[in-house]
Amino acid sequence: MTETALPTPQIPERFADCARRFNTRFEQYFRELADSFDAPPSSRFTPECLDLLRDLSLRGGKRLRVAMLYEAARLVTPDPVPGLEEAALGVELLQTHGLVHDDIIDDGPVRRGGPSTYYAYREQFPDRPQDALGLAVLAGDLALVLSLRVLLDSPAPPSARHAMVGVLSAAASAMIAGQITDIERDFTHLPSEELLHAVSDYKTAHYSILAPVQLGLLAAGEDPARFDAELRRYARLVGIYETMRDDYLDLFGDARTMGKSTGSDLRDGKRSYTITAVLAAVNGTERAVVEAALGAPSCTPQTVAAVREIAVSRGVEQKLRADMRRYAELASAEAAAWRPRWREEAVTVFEHLPLWSVERLM
Known part of the structure; x- marks a missing residue:
């Protein structure tokens, strides 16, 4: 490759x-969805559900999954x-x-600096907690x-559409298995490193790293199955340090920066x-x-400190x-080992992304 690496x-x-x-595109999607979604015309709760999903979806996040997806396509071609x-x-x-289901499982009131979908329903229907729970589950x-x-x-x-649906459905299945294993982990007083890595791999890496890369390659006409083992290794390693980072910030982070309390x-x-x-220490x-x-639950900020x-x-x-x-x-x-096969500029992004992510914390 003769291209110059991205600084x-x-x-x-x-x-x-x-x-x-x-x-901008996500906002457009939700506007079009509100106009085209097939629901009983008399239903008030369905538009409210779509509004809550829109609010949560647009409220925040760095869109690293999106960036990785686009960069994965650029591994193959610079063209749209x-x-x-x-x-x-x-x-x-x-x-x-x-996020919606995670906040139900964790009874989490805040997400991305605002109320979680579950707590938005609880606030709307304080006298009907089971209905609030049901509506939150259905929203997810x-x-x-x-x-x-x-x-x-x-x-x-x-053919690409079919393959993409297969990738995303597999990622969704892995995410759910990861959530189940996450709960199972907390039945163990001192989980092994293997169990901690398994939760990270299934709950995070499959849908946040592996699926975006696979989808980007598929859209660009590449068959990700040819490189399955190496893509999974990369996703697993990134998933481990990203999960560690989130866990680290939960105790050592700044609540104002994160938009939710620590501890x-x-x-x-x-x-x-x-x-x-x-x-262990x-x-x-x-x-x-x-x-x-x-x-x-009554653990105070002073105790967390x-x-x-x-x-x-x-x-x-x-x-x-x-x-x-x-x-x-x-x-x-x-x-870095992808360099002989794919475009230099995009390989550089995947090579430096892990280090940049960690350096932001250091």
Whole structure:
């Protein structure tokens, strides 16, 4: 390849531009959906459901899945390809589905700086909690169906459309298996590294990294099945450090920056990478402090701060940072091996994305 590699500082700029353009397209999608959605004309709840999905979908997020999808197509060609916009819509609608159901499972009141879909319904129907729950479940289900429907309506060739639906449905299935395993993990006092990685792989990597790359390649006319093993290795490594990053921020992050309170994993009794590392590092009085806070909804910000101080003093924060860096470097090396096969510029993005993501935290 004779192309010039994309300078690393341009990657955030490029991703931000991609997010802006996609957000405009996403807004257009929801406007068109509101006009065309088939529902009983007398139904008031159906338009409200669509409004809540629209609000959550457009409220935030860096659209890294979308950027990865477009960059995957650029691995093959710099030219526009049919079906790429619809693939991006499908991936983000699947993300919306996951967020709605995740907040139901976790009883989460806040998402992306606003009320979760579940809590929006709870606020609207305070005297009918079961109906609020049911409506939230159905909203998440609808987002999943819409994610597949948008692919079926794409202008991609029929064979590509069929393959894309297969990729996204497999990602959705993996996400659900990951959610189940996530709950199963929290029945274990001290999960193994293998179990933690499995949750990350299925709950995050399959739909956030692997599926966007596969969809981008398919839209560009490449068969991702030819490179399945290496794409899965890359997705798994990125998924591990991204999950570690989210878990890290839940204890060590800034609530104002994240748009939600810290310590939620601790209060919910979740055996995340961070909480598992803290449990493995403490004993005696410190262990008693951590275990008293674990799974206690009444756990105060002061208690969260105390657990954070214990984690720092026991080297947990430093260890997590080192682990994130290690997995990011492994992912970067995996992508660098794509260079002889695909376009230099796009390979550079996949090579430097893991390191850029970790450096933002450091």
